[in-house]
Amino acid sequence: MAIATRRPPDKLTAGLAFILGLATISAAWASQIIGGLYPCELCLEQRMAYYWGLPILLAILAFWNRLPLRVWYIGMAIVTGIFAWGAYMGAYHAGVEWGFWPGPTACTGVGDAFSFDQLNSMKPVISCDVVQFRFLGISLAGYNALISVGIVALLVVSMVVQSRRKA
DSSP states (O other): OOOOOOOOHHHHHHHHHHHHHHHHHHHHHHHHHTTOOOOOHHHHHHHHHHHHHHHHHHHHHHTTTTSOHHHHHHHHHHHHHHHHHHHHHHHHHHHHHHTSSOOOHHHHSOOOOOOGGGGGGOOOOOOTTSOSOEETTEEHHHHHHHHHHHHHHHHHHHHHHHHHHHO
16 A cells, blocks of 8 residues: 655645746736737736746756755745746736836837838737736736736745755
């Protein structure tokens, strides 16, 4: 009879953070590819937290018991910082959408003059201050900020549990 082993709560919370992040970036891609919601410049910038943070977190999870504790803490701190930056970017973008502050001129200005020949190769330009989709009054940028805060919280819990376990 196999004995059920419990995963340590620090690894479980880090794993939940990874799953939440992977589901979020997958939903962002699905909304673009299937849903037809084209990302603006700030949307693309927010995705960088997932593109950088998730591979690092996956490496930490893969080598969980083989990493020296100091390296583990440094890696977890880096991932936490990346997603904290992602939360800031989501909140900033939501603030631009609500008109609390101006957005970058690259996606909220009128742009420079261009020739009619350039029209043949243009992709849709989505303004950063226009909300394409809201659910319960919150835009996708707002949800990204909330989800990133949740990921940061899970990673902090993981580090706190680890520090108490090793103490």
